[in-house]
């Protein structure tokens with residue numbers, strides 16, 4: 428069994444400090460094996476915002492796998508945006524933009540999908556797809572394989588036209604070939620999950636995609652601040668959304684999937 432905390436879209440600079448403290452306490456209470464941060468650490472990629480993000484990460488006694496989001500690239504500072512887009516991310520968060528985590532149960536391959544030119548939209552490069560395939564396929568099939576991006580693979584149920592991560596179809600080919608089962612992302616500040624086949628109608632393989640809300644920022648979109656606690660037990664995934672109720676993080680929706688044959692079945 429592995430327990431992941433999937434947090435996203437912290438947006439330091441537009442954070443609620445009370446929720447930052449509460450998130451730290453909540454994570455310490457839950458003791459995840461790994462904390463996955465799926466991007467947007469800062470609001471405007473400013474040094475002061477990165478310093479706050481760094482302090483938060485330093486306060487967590489856990490293994491952290493993180494990638495940047497579009498907000499971690501400067502928007503208005505065009506010189507920095509074009510020539511040094513993730514220089515501050517590398518200085519304050521991590522040099523590694525495509526980090527990998529592996530133990531004897533799970534493998535997590537995270538990919539930076541933030542880009543300077545299409546600032547809001549993200550994509551996976553051809554090189555990253557080949558990196559993903561090489562890394563994931565190098566681990567045995569009994570490992571539970573997870574891919575992390577900032578930009579989503581599937582849209583929210585009520586907004587199917589929303590822009591998804593670029594080259595998602597090619598990335599899913601590698602994901603299928605290497606038998607990854609779980610995709611984690613953020614960016615939309617909304618919690619939901621589903622089988623990729625619900626959106627990519629021609630795809631044959633069952634893969635579960637999970638979106639996290641914004642953990643601590645005031646930029647909520649009609650949903651409270653939240654993060655996901657994801658329990659992985661062989662052929663079962665339990666996604667427990669922990670929502671902020673104004674004074675603490677509490678269990679909200681629990682969504683479970685069980686693999687039956689080749690199919691991830693949503694348990695009612």
Ligand SMILES: [Fe+2]
Pocket residue numbers: 436438467496498614615616
């Ligand atoms: Fe965001």
Ligand SMILES: [Fe+2]
Pocket residue numbers: 467496497498577613614615
């Ligand atoms: Fe974003």
